Amino acid sequence: MAQADSARHFYDRISGVYDALADASEHEARALGLRLLALSEDERVLEIGFGTGHCQVEIATLLAGDGRVFGIDVSPGMLRVAEKRVRTAGLGDRVELSLGDAKELPYQAGSFDAVFASFTLELFSEAEIPVVLNEISRVLRPGGRLGLVSMYDDGRKTRIVDLYRFLHRHFPHIVDCQPIDAPSWLARAGLAVLTRETVSIWGLPIIAVVARR
Numbered sequence: 525m526a527q528a529d530s531a532r533h534f535y536d537r538i539s540g541v542y543d544a545l546a547d548a549s550e551h552e553a554r555a556l557g558l559r560l561l562a563l564s565e566d567e568r569v570l571e572i573g574f575g576t577g578h579c580q581v582e583i584a585t586l587l588a589g590d591g592r593v594f595g596i597d598v599s600p601g602m603l604r605v606a607e608k609r610v611r612t613a614g615l616g617d618r619v620e621l622s623l624g625d626a627k628e629l630p631y632q633a634g635s636f637d638a639v640f641a642s643f644t645l646e647l648f649s650e651a652e653i654p655v656v657l658n659e660i661s662r663v664l665r666p667g668g669r670l671g672l673v674s675m676y677d678d679g680r681k682t683r684i685v686d687l688y689r690f691l692h693r694h695f696p697h698i699v700d701c702q703p704i705d706a707p708s709w710l711a712r713a714g715l716a717v718l719t720r721e722t723v724s725i726w727g728l729p730i731i732a733v734v735a736r737r
């Protein structure tokens with residue numbers, strides 16, 4: 525099954541319980557990623573894989589004036605949860621959420637000052653990651669920034685990274701992601717890494733990185 529189809533099925537099934545499963549552990553790393561991205565209030569921002577919409581609310585709260593945040597996600601279930609969160613926060617006028625595939629972003633070239641993605645790039649295969657990063661580069665204006673938060677494999681052998689890779693290889697329908705060397709992927713895509721910080725979740729390294737187109 526294509527990545528977008530299997531992700532749609534998977535995240536539609538768990539959209540109602542995703543926050544209970546993941547939010548407590550991932551919240552801090554996402555906040556770090558947004559802090560490093562240092563958005564200004566009038567920027568046009570795109571979030572890829574917005575999930576249950578926590579970062580949409582965080583970003584929209586930072587914006588004012590012409591500032592606007594767009595989001596794209598492949599799962600209608602996640603879209604429903606995120607729309608409700610944005611509506612409840614009273615931020616609907618600054619947020620535009622869409623369904624779509626990160627490998628074919630439905631936006632014109634140079635549309636955004638910044639793109640953000642947390643715990644999403646590592647869902648793609650090694651063949652797909654460059655496709656997603658090329659799409660991100662295309663929709664960023666020259667000089668625009670990408671803020672990325674992902675599980676991190678820096679090439680050192682650790683038990684937890686090996687375990688994740690093993691589970692992803694043998695049970696991809698349950699463990700749909702694996703740690704990646706995000707800074708290397710960004711550099712290969714022609715994006716210049718500006719800032720990076722690592723934290724850990726249950727011993728698993730997580731990297732927050734900002735790169736410039």
Ligand SMILES: C[S@@+](CC[C@H](N)C(=O)[O-])C[C@H]1O[C@@H](n2cnc3c(N)ncnc32)[C@H](O)[C@@H]1O
Binds near residue numbers: 643
């Ligand atoms: C692990 S969740 C992370 C959600 C959110 N970014 C967070 O940090 O809580 C990954 C999200 O990416 C979305 N996704 C998966 N494949 C996608 C694709 N091809 N295009 C767009 N979104 C995708 C999923 O539906 C899901 O909402």
